[in-house]
Amino acid sequence: MNAYLTNGTIDFLIKLSSKYPAIKFHYMSGPSNDVAYYEGTSQKVFQAGRDYEVIVQSGELQDTGFVVMNNIPIIDEGRPLFEDNFKKRRKDVDNQAGFQALRLLKPARGNTYIVLTQWDSAASYEKWKDSEGxxxxxxxxxxxxxxxxxxxxxxxxxxxxxxS
Known part of the structure; x- marks a missing residue:
């Protein structure tokens, strides 16, 4: 499965839904930018977006919640080992209260993978960070x-x- 991500103003990004009604976009706002994300289709609609392959997925992305994107630059020779280690991960996060979804996104270009986790709230994420898991x-x-x-x-x- 593929995933696509782009930045822009939320007003501009939300207009994508009416232009591409068959695509389920997820909109996010961060401290310095807004993001549109979609997955599952090979149709590329972002001119300046980033393309990923979803290597690992768990849960379903929701329209509400808190998203954490851990950006991890990996050397070319280390990609297979990183992916294999991630696939063998302990799945404690999947059972954490407030957990909604996880994606390991492999970049089509560049070297920065994204571990995307979605939570029902920032508080749930903070509880996960304080957990033994x-x-x-x-x-x-x-x-x-x-x-x-x-x-x-x-x-x-x-x-x-x-x-918006």
């Missing part, structure tokens, strides 16, 4: 050798179309 899932003390750079996190809140 989180500590076990992130137990490594130093970054793996296949990290090309330091990962970074961007958070968003979901925006429903009629909210």
């Amino acid at each position: 989180f500590k076990m899932a992130h137990a490594e003390t130093k970054p793996p050798a296949y990290f090309a750079d330091r990962p970074f996190v961007i958070t968003y809140r979901m925006i429903e179309k009629d909210e």
Whole structure:
């Protein structure tokens, strides 16, 4: 399955729904930008968007909630190992209260993967970060050798179309 992501003003992004009614867009607002995301189709509608392959998925994306995108740059030689390790992950997050969805997005271009998790609220995400499951899932003390750079996190809140 493919996934597509682009930035823009929320007013501009929401107009995509009327232009492409067959596509289920998810709209998000973050501290410095707004985002439109969709998946499941090969139809590319973003001229300046980013394309991904969904490597791992769990849960269904909702129209409401809190989204965390962990951006992880991976060296080319490390991609297979990173993907394999992720597929073998402990699935503690999937059973965490407030968890809605998870996607591991492999970039079509570039080297930055995205681990997208969606929660019913920021509070649920914070509880996950304080949990034993989180500590076990992130137990490594130093970054793996296949990290090309330091990962970074961007958070968003979901925006429903009629909210804008």
